Every structure is written in structure tokens, then in C-alpha cells.
Amino acid sequence: MTIIKAKDFTEKLSKAGHVRYTKQNASLGKYGPKNPKIISLGLGDPRPDTFIFSEVSATVANLYNKDGSSDSTDSAQTTISLSEKKSPGSLVEGLDVLLQYGDGYGVRSLLGYAKNLVKNSHCPQYEDWDVIISCGSTDGLDKATDVFLNDGDNIIVDEYTYINAIKTFEAKSYNQVSVGMDTEGMIPEELDRVCSNWQGPNPLKAIYLIPTGQNPTGTTMSLQRRKDIYSVCQKHDLIIIEDDPYYYIQFGDAPVADGETTLSPEYLSKLPGTKNLLPSMLLFDVDGRVIRLDSMSKLMAPNLRTGWITAQKRVIDVIRAHTDTTLIRANGLSMGLLSRLFLEEWKEEGFEKHVAFVQKQYVYRRNLLVKSMKERLGNMIEFSVPETGMFVWLKVNLPDEAKREGVVDELFERMTEKNMLMIPGFLFSADQKNPNVKDIPYFRATFVYAPLEELDMAIERLETVLLEFGCKK
Numbered sequence: 027m028t029i030i031k032a033k034d035f036t037e038k039l040s041k042a043g044h045v046r047y048t049k050q051n052a053s054l055g056k057y058g059p060k061n062p063k064i065i066s067l068g069l070g071d072p073r074p075d076t077f078i079f080s081e082v083s084a085t086v087a088n089l090y091n092k093d094g095s096s097d098s099t100d101s102a103q104t105t106i107s108l109s110e111k112k113s114p115g116s117l118v119e120g121l122d123v124l125l126q127y128g129d130g131y132g133v134r135s136l137l138g139y140a141k142n143l144v145k146n147s148h149c150p151q152y153e154d155w156d157v158i159i160s161c162g163s164t165d166g167l168d169k170a171t172d173v174f175l176n177d178g179d180n181i182i183v184d185e186y187t188y189i190n191a192i193k194t195f196e197a198k199s200y201n202q203v204s205v206g207m208d209t210e211g212m213i214p215e216e217l218d219r220v221c222s223n224w225q226g227p228n229p230l231k232a233i234y235l236i237p238t239g240q241n242p243t244g245t246t247m248s249l250q251r252r253k254d255i256y257s258v259c260q261k262h263d264l265i266i267i268e269d270d271p272y273y274y275i276q277f278g279d280a281p282v283a284d285g286e287t288t289l290s291p292e293y294l295s296k297l298p299g300t301k302n303l304l305p306s307m308l309l310f311d312v313d314g315r316v317i318r319l320d321s322m323s324k325l326m327a328p329n330l331r332t333g334w335i336t337a338q339k340r341v342i343d344v345i346r347a348h349t350d351t352t353l354i355r356a357n358g359l360s361m362g363l364l365s366r367l368f369l370e371e372w373k374e375e376g377f378e379k380h381v382a383f384v385q386k387q388y389v390y391r392r393n394l395l396v397k398s399m400k401e402r403l404g405n406m407i408e409f410s411v412p413e414t415g416m417f418v419w420l421k422v423n424l425p426d427e428a429k430r431e432g433v434v435d436e437l438f439e440r441m442t443e444k445n446m447l448m449i450p451g452f453l454f455s456a457d458q459k460n461p462n463v464k465d466i467p468y469f470r471a472t473f474v475y476a477p478l479e480e481l482d483m484a485i486e487r488l489e490t491v492l493l494e495f496g497c498k499k
Contacts, residue, residue: 030152032314032338035174035265038231039344043173046347047340074110074122082121083107084363086371090383106366108359118365124358130349131342132159132334132356135365140320140334148306148336152314156342158349159356161331163271164190166319167234169345170267170335173317174232175200182220182233182264184212186419186454186468188241191234191269195456202456203230209410211237211245214254221262232265238304239272239415242454242470246276246414249304256307259315268307271321271333272415274381276303277389282397282411288390297385300378314338322364324416325384330360388416388474391481395473398485404499406492416474419451422467425496433495434467440494446487 039047086104111120118135131137141157144150160166175181177199183191185207195202203224206216212235224230235255237247247255259266278298287293307316314337321333335345349355368377395418396411409420424433434450441448451468452458476484 030312032152032154032340034340035315035338036340038174038265040172040174040176040179042176042348043344046344049347071127074126077110077121077125079121079125080110081107082359082363086367090379104371106363106371108362108366117369118362121358121362124362126358128355128358130158130346130353130355133358133361133365135369136332136361137334139365139368144308144318144320144334144336147300147303148308148318150308150336151310151312152338154339155308155314155336156339158335158342158345159361160319160321160333160335161353161356162323162328162333163269163319163321164194165331165353166321166333166335167191167267167269168194169348170317170319170337170341171195171198171200171232171234172348173341173344174265179228180226180230180232182217182230183456184235184240184243185456186243186451187234187456188236188269189454192454192456195234201226201228204456207243207245209245210251211235211240211243211247212255214251214258217255218258218261221258221264230262230264232267233259234267234269236269236272237307238270239275239412239417241272241415242417242449242451243419244410244412244415244417245419246304246412252305252307253310256310256316260313264315266307266311266316267319268316269319270306271319271324273303273306273320274300274325275384275388275416276414277385277392278302278413280389282393282400284397285390285394288393294382294386297382297389299382299385308336314341317341325381326364330357330364332356332360332364391473391478392418394478394481395471395485398482402482402485402489403492406489406497406499416472418471418473420448420469420471421451422469422492422495423497424467425498428495428497429465431465434465437467437469437491437495440491441488444487444491446484446491448488 036047083105086106088103108124109120111122119133124133136159137157144157180201180203181195182203182205185204203220205220206213221230237252239246276298278296280293280296283293306318308318318336322330392412405423407420407422409418412418434452438450448469448471451466451470452464455463457463473481
């Protein structure tokens with residue numbers, strides 16, 4: 027079997043990335059409590075017996091029956107605990123470690139779990155890959171871009187993309203180079219055209235993608251589209267930042283159906299669970315050019331602020347050096363509770379059951395919203411049914427007499443007056459300098475937050491607004 031090693035991209039490092047790469051071994055952490063022979067009068071780690079918490083417990087929500095259904099009547103709940111010291115036979119650190127300073131990689135129990143999940147789910151194709159715990163995708167994105175990009179450098183993005191990514195790139199003074207999209211996301215031919223014709227002052231070094239359930243458009247790249255995009259990135263030697271927070275919220279081939287059908291075993295069998303998900307670009311990354319961002323925000327809870335970054339080890343070491351001097355490491359309580367849940371309470375079966383539960387909840391909501399949109403709005407809007415994630419991206423079909431400067435602002439204001447909210451599409455545009463973007467009537471709707479009984483009510487209110495603007499069903 028041929029052993030593949032990642033290519034060395036250190037010549038592409040930013041100024042900050044280069045400093046962190048060359049100074050990464052200067053940390054004194056290796057002389058810390060891991061070596062019991064050393065009497066430490068050097069490091070500023072507080073004594074664990076002064077920590078304010080000696081035990082932490084959390085009750086795991088009883089979301090579903092043992093068969094994974096969500097209509098549980100069993101009131102029994104599970105409590106997981108973290109003790110002051112690591113319990114005998116446990117895989118998870120005690121609070122003396124979880125609440126202490128540590129290196130930027132993260133606690134070893136969760137790090138080991140993440141590595142195993144990445145290996146089994148994404149099958150990295152080269153040998154020298156590694157993982158580091160992050161505080162979610164936004165934290166990961168900030169660190170991933172910092173590795174390779176300087177102020178004024180270029181980053182390639184989708185025509186419409188995650189608003190916090192746009193703000194992050196603006197704050198770092200990156201030049202955002204947008205590429206056209208279709209119903210599968212970024213178009214490979216357009217990416218190749220932009221790269222081939224590039225004449226800017228700085229070379230194109232990196233690309234930011236959300237391949238699965240893209241925010242805001244809800245598009246999901248097919249396997250072939252992912253391969254084609256990767257091939258273009260190889261051709262033009264681009265670093266790929268693969269942001270995938272909606273990865274586990276895939277709906278597979280499940281079509282839009284009524285509520286009763288959605289709950290049937292035959293319908294639910296079409297959901298991919300954990301075994302039939304579209305793959306990460308890591309699956310065919312033979313160069314080590316993909317930096318993958320995973321997050322537990324959509325699957326577990328947002329303010330756990332926990333995720334992980336997967337990349338070649340050189341990149342992970344630079345990110346670790348960054349973390350050592352900023353966060354120090356991700357929150358110990360969040361890491362410890364997730365480790366206890368994943369490794370000792372749920373194990374593989376429990377994780378799979380939870381993924382299936384979330385997919386079921388969200389496909390049911392997607393179907394309710396989409397069905398209401400089709401029945402109430404008809405030809406007043408255009409949209410594609412999302413196969414993944416949380417969002418529906420729609421375009422309002424305004425009559426010619428309603429097309430005018432400022433009409434999107436008018437639509438938004440009227441919607442809020444009718445007590446329904448969607449986000450105007452121009453806020454997700456990387457091309458804010460284009461004066462025409464603001465008047466293209468795109469909107470992003472989400473089906474995951476509002477109470478079920480209010481989804482149709484919201485679309486009924488939208489129907490009223492669009493009729494006022496002369497839209498025809």
C-alpha cells in the first residue's frame with residue numbers, strides 16, 4: 027500500500043503563520059505536570075485544589091425513545107458528571123485537568139474521539155493529518171485564514187455566503203473574489219475562469235466553501251461537484267477551507283411529503299443517518315490542501331462553542347501555536363461533558379441515534395415550510411428544495427412595475443410590519459460594492475426555529491405582502 031504524505035505548503039504561509047510555524051516549539055508546556063519528575067517553580071498554573079468547582083453534573087435531555095423516535099413518554103433522564111479527579115476506568119479527564127490551562131490542541135479524550143470520527147467518516151487520504159479542538163466553525167475560520175492570508179490578500183468565496191465569514195474577511199482586509207453559483211453551489215467552470223483570468227496584484231491562494239447545506243442558499247454539492255471543485259483547486263494550487271457545520275443535517279433522497287408520510291418508517295429510511303452522508307473533500311484530498319471545519323453547534327447546542335479542525339499536521343501545528351497565545355484552548359467544561367457523553371454514555375450507537383433524530387426533526391420542518399410555500403405562494407417566488415441544513419433561499423418574482431431602487435428594503439419593512447421575518451439576500455453578498463445587488467429580491471428563510479404551528483402562518487403573512495406588491499400566483 028502506497029503511503030501518501032501531504033504536500034508542503036509552508037511557502038504559502040502568511041507572515042503571522044510563518045512566525046507561528048518557526049516558533050511553535052518554543053512552548054514551555056512540555057515541562058508542565060505531564061512530567062511528574064519535575065518540581066515546577068516555573069509555570070503559572072494555579073493549584074487545582076483552589077478551583078471553585080469540585081464536581082459538575084448535567085442532565086441529558088430525553089429527546090427520544092430507545093428506537094430513536096421523538097415521542098418519548100419515558101421520564102427517566104440520564105445524568106453525566108465530571109469529578110475532581112479522573113474516575114478509575116474512565117476515558118475522560120477530571121476537573122483538575124479540564125479546568126486547568128493546557129496546550130491548544132484540546133483535552134485528549136475529546137481530541138481522540140474527534141480523530142476517530144474524522145477517520146471513520148471522512149477517510150483522509152494522506153498519512154500526516156491531524157485534528158485540533160476549536161470553539162466552533164467561526165473560531166476555526168478565523169484561525170484557518172490567519173495561517174495563509176495577510177492583509178490585502180485574496181480569498182475566493184461563493185457569490186452569496188455566510189455573513190460572519192464576510193465580516194471576518196472585511197475586518198482582516200481580505201479582498202473577496204466571488205464566483206457564480208447554481209443549484210449545487212459554486213460552479214467549477216466559473217471558478218476555473220476566475221482563476222485563469224486573474225490579474226490582481228496578489229495571487230489567489232485560498233477558497234472558502236460551505237459544500238453541504240450552504241448558508242444562505244441551502245445548496246449542497248453533489249459528489250461529482252466536490253471532485254470537480256477540488257480538481258480546479260489543484261490546478262490553481264488553492265488552499266481549500268471547507269466549512270461544514272450542517273454536515274450531519276443531510277436529508278438524502280427524502281422528497282417533500284405531507285406530515286403523516288414524513289413520519290412513516292418507509293420515508294424515514296430514506297434519511298442518510300451517519301452511514302450514507304455525502305463525503306467531505308478530505309476523501310479525495312491527496313495533497314493536504316483541505317482545512318476542514320466541523321462544529322457541534324447545529325447538532326448539540328450552539329453555545330457549547332465546540333468543534334474541531336482537520337488538516338495536515340503542519341497546518342494544525344500553526345493553528346495550535348495561534349491558540350496557545352489567544353484562547354489557550356477551548357472551554358474545558360464543554361469538552362469534558364461532550365467527552366463523557368460521546369465516549370461513555372452514548373458511544374457510537376447513541377451518536378447515530380441522535381443524528382437520526384435531528385435529521386427527522388428538520389426534514390419534517392422542511393417539508394411543512396416547503397409545502398406551505400408551494401401552496402400559498404405558487405409563482406410569486408422561485409426556490410429550490412434544500413437537501414441539507416436549515417435554509418430555503420428564495421427569489422421574489424416581482425412584476426415589472428414593482429422593480430425599483432430600494433424595493434428589497436420595502437419588502438423587508440412590510441414583512442416585519444406583518445410580523446414575519448426573512449433575511450434580505452444582499453446581506454450575504456460578497457460584492458457589496460455592486461450597487462445592483464441590493465435590489466435583487468433574494469431572501470433567506472429558515473425552517474428550524476419557529477414553532478411548527480407558526481410555519482404556515484408565516485407564509486400566509488408573506489403571501490399577503492407579496493400580493494400587495496403585485497406578485498401573481
